[in-house]
Amino acid sequence: xxxxxxxxxxxxxxxxxxxxxxxxxxxxxxxxxxxxxxxxxxxxxxxxxxxxxxxxxxxxxxxxxxxxxxxxxxxxxxxxxxxxxxxxxxxxxxxxxxxxxxxxxxxxxxxxxxxxxxxxxxxxxxxxxxxxxxxxxxxxxxxxxxxxxxxxxxxxxxxxxxxxxxxxxxxxxxxxxxxxxxxxxxxxxxxxxxxxxxxxxxxxxxxxxxxxxxxxxxxxxxxxxxxxxxxxxxxxxxxxxxxxxxxxxxxxxxxxxxxxxxxxxxxxxxxxxxxxxxxxxxxxxxxxxxxxxxxxxxxxxxxxxxxxxxxxxxxxxxxxxxxxxxxxxxxxxxxxxxxxxxxxxxxxxxxxxxxxxxxxxxxxxxxxxxxxxxxxxxxxxxxxxxxx
Amino acid sequence: xxxxxxxxxxxxxxxxxxxxxxxxxxxxxxxxxxxxxxxxxxxxxxxxxxxxxxxxxxxxxxxxxxxxxxxxxxxxxxxxxxxxxxxxxxxxxxxxxxxxxxxxxxxxxxxxxxxxxxxxxxxxxxxxxxxxxxxxxxxxxxxxxxxxxxxxxxxxxxxxxxxxxxxxxxxxxxxxxxxxxxxxxxxxxxxxxxxxxxxxxxxxxxxxxxxxxxxxxxxxxxxxxxxxxxxxxxxxxxxxxxxxxxxxxxxxxxxxxxxxxxxxxxxxxxxxxxxxxxxxxxxxxxxxxxxxxxxxxxxxxxxxxxxxxxxxxxxxxxxxxxxxxxxxxxxxxxxxxxxxxxxxxxxxxxxxxxxxxxxxxxxxxxxxxxxxxxxxxxxxxxxxxxxx
Numbered sequence: 001x002x003x004x005x006x007x008x009x010x011x012x013x014x015x016x017x018x019x020x021x022x023x024x025x026x027x028x029x030x031x032x033x034x035x036x037x038x039x040x041x042x043x044x045x046x047x048x049x050x051x052x053x054x055x056x057x058x059x060x061x062x063x064x065x066x067x068x069x070x071x072x073x074x075x076x077x078x079x080x081x082x083x084x085x086x087x088x089x090x091x092x093x094x095x096x097x098x099x100x101x102x103x104x105x106x107x108x109x110x111x112x113x114x115x116x117x118x119x120x121x122x123x124x125x126x127x128x129x130x131x132x133x134x135x136x137x138x139x140x141x142x143x144x145x146x147x148x149x150x151x152x153x154x155x156x157x158x159x160x161x162x163x164x165x166x167x168x169x170x171x172x173x174x175x176x177x178x179x180x181x182x183x184x185x186x187x188x189x190x191x192x193x194x195x196x197x198x199x200x201x202x203x204x205x206x207x208x209x210x211x212x213x214x215x216x217x218x219x220x221x222x223x224x225x226x227x228x229x230x231x232x233x234x235x236x237x238x239x240x241x242x243x244x245x246x247x248x249x250x251x252x253x254x255x256x257x258x259x260x261x262x263x264x265x266x267x268x269x270x271x272x273x274x275x276x277x278x279x280x281x282x283x284x285x286x287x288x289x290x291x292x293x294x295x296x297x298x299x300x301x302x303x304x305x306x307x308x309x310x311x312x313x314x315x316x317x318x319x320x321x322x323x324x325x326x327x328x329x330x331x332x333x334x335x336x337x338x339x340x341x342x343x344x345x346x347x348x349x350x351x352x353x354x355x356x357x358x359x360x361x362x363x364x365x366x367x368x369x370x371x372x373x374x375x376x377x378x379x380x381x382x383x384x385x386x387x388x
Numbered sequence: 389x390x391x392x393x394x395x396x397x398x399x400x401x402x403x404x405x406x407x408x409x410x411x412x413x414x415x416x417x418x419x420x421x422x423x424x425x426x427x428x429x430x431x432x433x434x435x436x437x438x439x440x441x442x443x444x445x446x447x448x449x450x451x452x453x454x455x456x457x458x459x460x461x462x463x464x465x466x467x468x469x470x471x472x473x474x475x476x477x478x479x480x481x482x483x484x485x486x487x488x489x490x491x492x493x494x495x496x497x498x499x500x501x502x503x504x505x506x507x508x509x510x511x512x513x514x515x516x517x518x519x520x521x522x523x524x525x526x527x528x529x530x531x532x533x534x535x536x537x538x539x540x541x542x543x544x545x546x547x548x549x550x551x552x553x554x555x556x557x558x559x560x561x562x563x564x565x566x567x568x569x570x571x572x573x574x575x576x577x578x579x580x581x582x583x584x585x586x587x588x589x590x591x592x593x594x595x596x597x598x599x600x601x602x603x604x605x606x607x608x609x610x611x612x613x614x615x616x617x618x619x620x621x622x623x624x625x626x627x628x629x630x631x632x633x634x635x636x637x638x639x640x641x642x643x644x645x646x647x648x649x650x651x652x653x654x655x656x657x658x659x660x661x662x663x664x665x666x667x668x669x670x671x672x673x674x675x676x677x678x679x680x681x682x683x684x685x686x687x688x689x690x691x692x693x694x695x696x697x698x699x700x701x702x703x704x705x706x707x708x709x710x711x712x713x714x715x716x717x718x719x720x721x722x723x724x725x726x727x728x729x730x731x732x733x734x735x736x737x738x739x740x741x742x743x744x745x746x747x748x749x750x751x752x753x754x755x756x757x758x759x760x761x762x763x764x765x766x767x768x769x770x771x772x773x774x775x776x
Binding site for chain 1: 409440441443444446447448449450452453454456457461462463464465466467468469470471472474478481482484485486488489490491518519520522523524527629630631632633634635636637640648649652762763766767
């Protein structure tokens with residue numbers, strides 16, 4: 001069976017792009033992903049858009065057709081994949097299947113979100129809730145995503161003795177990585193004290209335990225190894241692409257300190273890639289909240305339950321340490337334009353595995369894992385990439 | 389290469405389901421599609437949702453996870469595909485690729501839309517516009533989908549001498565077919581006079597040239613022939629699955645009497661299935677407006693340009709005539725719950741090809757074609773099915 005690979009990858013800076021429509025953000029990464037391979041957008045025969053809520057954020061649906069129009073890609077098969085906050089990586093998986101099926105030669109995945117058209121924070125919060133939570137039994141009952149992650153943080157602290165400072169260390173580490181990434185939204189460093197003393201969003205989580213809104217786009221060109229070789233010497237292999245679920249409703253889970261869908265997707269991914277967690281060199285995980293990263297690292301089997309907080313505090317997850325996590329800066333510092341973020345996680349792994357990650361380069365990275373989640377875990381997607 | 393088949397298919401009645409949430413509509417067709425094969429939803433490893441605007445209509449995103457939750461399908465890979473009004477058939481195509489790639493054994497496609505939560509017609513119209521048109525350059529400029537199809541009807545009449553009565557004949561024929569379909573929203577017959585004398589929506593189109601809003605769901609189980617054989621003797625083959633685009637903006641087209649994306653998708657489909665248009669026995673086309681069906685029949689090569697109106701008036705497209713079109717009643721009479729409708733088109737072909745279409749059965753139907761479009765043609769999807 002022929003290898004499926006990523007032959008090109010790029011992203012915009014994640015920030016407030018007040019001057020750009022969603023179509024411009026998408027078109028920018030289509031150009032920056034195809035041009036280095038001397039491909040024209042017209043050569044691309046499949047375009048998969050990962051976008052979480054363009055209909056609500058920007059009053060524009062059918063992004064596939066719109067973005068095809070802007071790039072004259074009338075022969076491409078273009079559609080949008082939505083899976084809440086996991087939309088970006090879910091789109092990667094759909095594109096992977098289009099190549100693996102032999103139906104298409106080149107599948108371009110574009111993760112894109114234009115968020116700053118929605119200026120009011122309460123409206124933004126309610127959109128994120130409606131799209132990722134059970135609207136009827138959670139959002140309409142008054143729950144917010146922040147309040148649920150706050151409960152999960154408390155449960156984790158109680159069950160495992162995880163300390164508040166350990167949770168805050170996630171933000172400190174991801175901002176440090178962001179300071180090394182020219183495309184990151186936030187390049188300032190943070191201290192544990194700064195995180196703890198910032199405004200409380202939902203106790204115990206503060207403002208700096210959360211992500212800010214950002215606009216942005218990221219893209220990957222997925223193809224077969226033989227097609228890639230005609231275009232470039234630089235590509236990475238997609239070894240695994242898996243997706244799984246837990247109950248969307250947090251109240252239906254067995255406990256609050258775990259996210260079963262991450263474990264389920266990860267187990268399938270390790271089996272598909274035929275690797276064990278200890279072989280992974282570089283990791284991008286979902287850090288919509290600091291506690292999310294800690295739970296993710298444990299569900300992925302990279303740390304035992306209850307040990308990821310301590311490991312983070314001990315700097316084991318820095319880019320130059322034993323298990324580099326979110327070397328891009330993560331959603332926290334690189335920025336979090338929902339649908340674009342999952343694709344950007346794979347852009348980071350692509351750069352790391354090709355030794356093109358600059359100041360934050362992980363030494364001898366050969367195997368990378370990316371994980372994204374929707375809401376508190378209704379959907380989880382995992383990808384494992386490797387050098388060839 | 390193994391055949392990819394539809395091993396089961398079902399739909400709800402398309403109507404106002406005021407008593408049902410979107411999750412209930414979806415769960416109903418999951419049960420009615422899996423139970424006849426003695427499968428449990430838990431046996432299904434991929435769930436592709438086709439939904440046009442659940443975030444806007446029902447304030448609920450990530451339907452994949454929500455519907456997986458309601459049916460305990462935690463191991464399934466579930467996500468939503470959106471391509472405007474073509475979402476249903478675009479979801480079928482994504483599911484087809486999941487099976488063809490070998491990544492999954494059983495892919496369940498669920499097309500679902502809950503529209504009646506949005507009670508006000510102007511709001512419904514603006515949602516349909518935002519999702520299918522170019523929001524910035526069409527909707528925000530004051531255009532509506534109805535006004536654009538009215539211009540297309542006028543252009544067709546001027547270019548080919550198509551008569552107003554011929555266009556109205558589409559509604560008459562589809563209501564006749566609806567009268568034979570127990571699951572159709574409208575089972576009353578119409579006359580040309582009734583269509584012409586009803587309220588003008590956008591001249592020359594009247595109320596009965598358009599579709600009404602409806603709730604509903606439809607589902608297909610897609611698998612390989614060998615897997616299907618383990619479950620049932622009754623299945624049909626997917627011979628072709630194609631998708632193409634025209635400019636979303638009507639103003640960017642060469643003329644107003646054609647929809648290039650339909651022709652593009654159809655040509656690819658005939659090539660993929662290795663058939664010619666004259667071999668097709670039964671057809672389901674997009675008839676969001678009466679004129680849409682006439683243009684679609686011409687773009688599909690089933691009639692020469694300018695001849696579909698006359699053929700419709702001459703009853704050539706009735707279920708017991710030479711080229712049966714929209715035997716289900718079409719969007720006009722069977723009903724049009726956006727994302728569900730494209731899937732329901734394939735449900736109709738499945739029934740026709742297995743000789744299970746009751747009073748509207750087409751004699752000796754062996755090859756069927758379904759076509760759906762988003763807006764005025766930004767996206768078109770075509771499927772060709774055959775008996776095995």
